[in-house]
Amino acid sequence: MKTRLAVFFAMLGFAAEVPALAHHSFAAEFDAGQALRVTGALTKIEWTNPHSYFYIDVKDESGNIVKWTCEAGSPGALSRRGFKRGDIQLGDTIIVDGYRAKDGSHLMDARRVTLPNGRIVSGASAGDSGPEVPGRTP
Secondary structure (H helix, E strand, C coil): HHHHHHHHHHHHHHHHHHHHHCCCCHHHEEEEEEEEEEEEEEEECCCCCCCCCEEEEEECCCEEEEEEEEECCCCCHHCCCCCHHHCCCCEEEEEEEEEECCCCCEEEEEEEEHHHHHCCEEEECCCCCCCCCCCCCC
């Protein structure tokens, strides 16, 4: 019985830890000193919690396609900021301003997204401790 109880509490502890590992602060993964802008065709969207992800194909200086992953806030947070699911469709060309991942991969924190119609929406997570200086262009 003690063994079963110990296993139960160990599993409970692990289950409680998994969501904590999935969510992170801006500073843990992104570099506020590496602001960038990418423009590309939307290839995939994941409206998930705690972050949504947009995948875009971007042409580099040589004309090669580079696949970028853009991390944004949760679907609810984006919706409250006026960024709705119907605002973008696969194949749309979007502009994403944000900050590159510290590891140099093609992952970025999407601070601002310019939609195909020219409207600009916030893609940031609320309270993520990332750069939020009014008037600053990432």
